[in-house]
Amino acid sequence: MKWCRYHSAEGPRFAMVEDEEAFPVYGNPFGLYEFEGPPLLVSELRLLPPCEPRTFFCAGLNYHGHVARANAAGHVDVVSPQRPEVGYRANSALIGAGDAIVRPADYAHPMEAEGELVAVIGKPLRHATRDEAADAIFGWTVGNDVTARQWQRGDRTLWRSKNSDTFKPMGPFIVTDVDPLTSTTVVCVDGREKASFPTGDMIFDPLDYLREISRYITLSPGDVLWMGTDHTAEFAPGSTVAVTISGIGTLSNPVVEENLP
């Protein structure tokens, strides 16, 4: 199954997607829903992030290649994490597929795209085994962990380098029947491939993370876990950046510059 979420006249709504059509529901795919209203063309919808998490989890350094290349480049302080430790992102930064990524007016450097697999949680989860964690994953979507690297280096936290408005595109769809660890993640800028890596080449997989998180924290339906990236890709205003994970979809966003009044 495939789900999207979109702006309707009455507010955000979920819809089940089949081919080019979206079948709107009342309710949500994690709980109760019923179909209501005529099918719509997906191409005519303004998509929202396919869910809004209560808590927005994000793995940091989580790819073997990422660590190896950082070490080769002389960053000896970059070491593989020994445990799956997670961080948090801001819901306020989420945008949907097709929405514009806005470079802040006072940030003059290139931005960086980080193509990431996203696990979408469908059931409450606490003290989970790997099997229980697998059962609680409703589906998968695509995230772009947009980063202002200069700010990341200079600030005390990731507050604006990774969480400025529009810095967390997510979507377009949640796909339920797929094994994403056999997929390939590709990041393109203006149609040119800038990064490509096996989605599953992770240090800790999603079940490792969910087992560890749920030792201390209750996950809720609609929560998301972003799984980290291997290769980053620079981009600038005027371009379009697209993250594709095979079997899940392509998350494409134009990039503009902030215009202050």
Place this chain on the structure above:
Amino acid sequence: MKWCRYHSAEGPRFAMVEDEEAFPVYGNPFGLYEFEGPPLLVSELRLLPPCEPRTFFCAGLNYHGHVARANAAGHVDVVSPQRPEVGYRANSALIGAGDAIVRPADYAHPMEAEGELVAVIGKPLRHATRDEAADAIFGWTVGNDVTARQWQRGDRTLWRSKNSDTFKPMGPFIVTDVDPLTSTTVVCVDGREKASFPTGDMIFDPLDYLREISRYITLSPGDVLWMGTDHTAEFAPGSTVAVTISGIGTLSNPVVEENLP
């Protein structure tokens, strides 16, 4: 005005509080609401956190005394921040006044309470002046930024040291007509005072933070900004920890140990 949020048979509801009584509403205090149903006794309600933020902001080091004492104790790396930089906490950690703080089964050290002033946002806010920021603050409540310090020292992020389930008590009420920068924050464990400091002795005040955050990030009604602490206070299972900010209220929570099955 004073507001609370509580568990009702139909789910979470807001209520306006006057003396010992709560007047339930449909809707919420940041937008439209209407009174509905008979008044209830506040003492008989199971309180929720008085709002659930879309994004949960938290200042780090933000008190002059905190920096001075850390330096006096030989922590030369603790320096006053030059700008109001914020971090994020997990909604999943929020509990209400009276709910139990649970010490995780595998954490054997003392826990630490950090009594904090919390600004509750009532209007969307972006590129705000100090005046606009002041106008967008709906009211104030009390937070306890419960910390497992040993984990904070050893982990790569604050994921579990500050965000394990139950580690973010908030409440009991949102109070709208008060100047909290003239208040005093007091932390008591089992009725004994363990920390006391002028709430307003901050390095950056709430309006400084909101002006800076809103340069990059849109704040939404119901968002919360926790303002940091001056003195911490240790506590253990079996005790009750209470944070009082004069003019706003007392946030009291019993402490228990996690019992794994």
